[in-house]
Amino acid sequence: DTGVSQNPRHKITKRGQNVTFRCDPISEHNRLYWYRQTLGQGPEFLTYFQNEAQLEKSRLLSDRFSAERPKGSFSTLEIQRTEQGDSAMYLCASSLGSGKGSDGYTFGSGTRLTVV
Amino acid sequence: GENVEQHPSTLSVQEGDSAVIKCTYSDSASNYFPWYKQELGKRPQLIIDIRSNVGEKKDQRIAVTLNKTAKHFSLHITETQPEDSAVYFCAASWPNDYKLSFGAGTTVTVRA
Numbered sequence: 001d002t003g004v005s006q007n008p009r010h011k012i013t014k015r016g017q018n019v020t021f022r023c024d025p026i027s028e029h030n031r032l033y034w035y036r037q038t039l040g041q042g043p044e045f046l047t048y049f050q051n052e053a054q055l056e057k058s059r060l061l062s063d064r065f066s067a068e069r070p071k072g073s074f075s076t077l078e079i080q081r082t083e084q085g086d087s088a089m090y091l092c093a094s095s096l097g098s099g100k101g102s103d104g105y106t107f108g109s110g111t112r113l114t115v116v
Numbered sequence: 117g118e119n120v121e122q123h124p125s126t127l128s129v130q131e132g133d134s135a136v137i138k139c140t141y142s143d144s145a146s147n148y149f150p151w152y153k154q155e156l157g158k159r160p161q162l163i164i165d166i167r168s169n170v171g172e173k174k175d176q177r178i179a180v181t182l183n184k185t186a187k188h189f190s191l192h193i194t195e196t197q198p199e200d201s202a203v204y205f206c207a208a209s210w211p212n213d214y215k216l217s218f219g220a221g222t223t224v225t226v227r228a
Contacts, residue, residue, distance in 0.1 A: 041221070
């Protein structure tokens with residue numbers, strides 16, 4: 001499978017702990033996105049990278065959240081001091097953007113975070 | 117940001133019938149409208165998309181129509197099959213923007 005890969009698939013953590021998720025996009029894709037999805041809702045935008053540059057962060061992304069994409073390849077999303085409200089599916093997506101504006105994403109299978 | 121509303125939230129159809137899902141958006145500047153299908157426990161998958169310079173697009177049993185004046189776009193699935201059962205999400209994006217604003221989703225159940 002040469003699609004978008006996310007690890008781990010599931011993560012259960014205690015409130016207050018730090019967690020880190022990894023996303024490996026499709027290799028030739030220059031754009032990478034993080035979204036959060038809660039039950040019964042559509043995905044909500046968190047942040048976006050073009051190559052290694054983080055170009056936009058949602059107001060949903062508090063100071064406890066940080067994302068990186070070193071060398072423009074894989075990306076990590078870290079949540080510090082997790083809270084129960086952070087429980088959600090964290091989706092990564094990538095796309096091959098050749099111009100301005102959005103294009104079709106390929107999503108990964110997500111990391112389901114449960115904070116107990 | 118863009119506000120996208122999706123209706124209905126659930127839709128049950130008899131196999132072979134058509135299904136229609138409608139989304140409205142708030143910003144007339146939005147110019148890109150994709151549809152994603154998400155089966156239970158799986159990733160959202162892009163099934164069709166349309167840009168604002170086109171009024172309709174078809175791909176086999178799936179079609180999307182766009183009404184820019186009314187600011188709504190619809191997904192049409194004809195000759196539904198059990199494998200069409202899934203949650204469908206619409207989304208919209210502004211020009212020169214890369215993020216998508218998603219609707220809340222429609223759970224489609226195709227009855228055999």
